[in-house]
Amino acid sequence: MKALRRRLFWKIYLTLLAGLLGSAFAMAALWWAVGETPKRRLEMLEAQIASEATALAGHAAEAEPAVGRLSAVVGADVALYERGGGLLAAHGTHARLVGDEAGGPRALWVLRTALPDGRTLLVSAHPTPGTRVARIAIFALLVAAFVGLAALPVTARLTRRLERLRSGLARWGEGDLRTRVDASGGDEVAALAHTFNIAAARIDALLDAQRRLLTNASHELRSPLARLRLAVDLWSARSAGSARDEIVRNLAELDALVEEILLSSRLEHDGARCARRENVDLLALAAEEAARVGAEVEGDSVSVLGETALLRRLLRNLLENGVAHGAPPIQVRAEPAGRLARIVVSDRGPGIPPQERQCVFEPFYRPRGRDERAGGWGLGLALVRQIAERHGGSAGCVEADRGGSCFVVEIPRDPSCTRARRLSAEGEPP
Incomplete structure (x- = not known):
């Protein structure tokens, strides 16, 4: 049957069923244990009371100590009544309460024994007010613990496998395409x-x-x-x-x-694996590349740990993009920005419309209506973003203060820092 092959369904179903059945049996045991405890207790003590009651057949002066000893032996409240119904001796609060009225006790469970001399012995095992609630609470906790322990092994194994699967999918989604997950089992x-x-x-x-x-x-x-x-x-x-x-x-x-x-x-x-990491001064690197195209350089010295050749290519592509698609003056600025190092390259050209500021980072993107002979952006800006992300950073195009284009790259100065936020296409210039 097709439904029987759904083993995961049956594992969950049978686990819940076993838990419910266990709960039912535990509640039945709870009812039996809590509901019948006083009666069963008195029945078990009846033989003890019969053997000890002979000591009460003596004089009245000996009745009070004898009642106390009997109460200690049987672990219950004891009251001794005369033939006429008067209270002769008592030990315990409940025994006194049931002995207030001659003719019979008012407690829930009371053992009544007639002595040979005509006197009456009452043994009361009525629990204290909190005893029943405490028993129910204890048994309820035991039932909950039983259900939890019964379901724990299966659910723990199931969730552990699902977590391993989720972790593998996450690694694969982050670019580690060699990731494979454990496929053992038959469900x-x-x-x-x-x-x-x-x-x-x-x-x-x-x-x-x-x-x-x-x-x-x-x-x-x-x-x-x-x-x-x-x-x-x-x-x-x-x-x-x-x-x-x-x-x-x-x-x-x-x-x-x-x-x-x-x-x-x-x-x-x-992927994101960097080789031959070394400290790279971005301001010095920017100055070298800016000299090739006659761009202006400003900013503060800031270093990152990365690949010099790739970071040089990143700066060169940004500057050559400004030369090819922008207009002078082309400016490059390197500066620290908290835990990040920031590179800003701007020009005074026609700029990039807001709706295209993310598209320009796509390989060989050509704006709509652009003459084919003028070419597109090729791979230059796509490589800029790839190199930035390889170093844990981001690249984006933002609105310039005085027109033209403004490209911003942010790279963590500490490799252990989280990936720099991706700049929004509608973002403000830094």
Whole structure:
């Protein structure tokens, strides 16, 4: 039957059923133990009372001590009445209460014994007011503990497996595509884990194939590009003119594009793992890159722990983006911002509309209506965001104070710091 194969359902159902049955049996035992305790207690003490009662057949002067001894032996309240119903001796509050009126006791459970000389002995085992409530509370706690202990092993194992599955899914979602989860067992949790492992393996294989294709194609492109560059260099020695300059410029762009594709592929493959970390002074690095394009530099010295080559590429791409799509003056500022290091690159160009400030970080994004000959943003800004995220930071485009574009990168100064907040496309300039 299909329903019987739903083992997880049956585990939960049977656990609850066992808990309810255990509770029912425990409540029955509770009722029996609490409801019958005084009666059963008196019945068990009847033999003791009969053997001790012979000591009460003596004189009245000996009755009071004898009643006290009997009360201590049987652990109950005892009252001795004369033939006429008068109270002769008593020990205990309840025995005195039931002996206030001749003719019979008013307690719930009382053992009445007639002595050989005609006197009457009453033994009362009525509990104190708090005893019954205390017994019920104790047994209720025992029932709750029983149900909790009965359900604990199964539920703990189930939730532990679900937590491991959730943790594996979280790691996979954060970019560790090699993550696999434990698929042992034969229930729905194991089936879900097995399905996830299959899907993750397929996705990982597809991405690996895509990366290999991209890397191989990029490497294959470099060989003809190198031959073309050599041919153009040989030709340029004998020729001159704008055609030659255009060819050289296009070859340089192709070479840069291939290099960016290779770098992007490597960053995607390596994920967030940084290699060869070292202290990098962002202000000094910004000054070196700004000198290449004639940009202005300002700010304070601030260092981060990261990869120098990648951080240099980040700054170079931001500055070259300002040269290609903005207008002078191009400014770069590096400064500390609490636990973060902040890089701000701005220009005085036409700027970027608010609705496109996140889109420009997509690979090869081209704004609507832009002339194809003018090109798009290529991979430059996409690499900026990849490099920032590789260092635990973020990159964004915000509104500039005096027009133009303003790009902000924030990187934790301490690698153990949490990832820097992602700047909103509508954010304010720092």
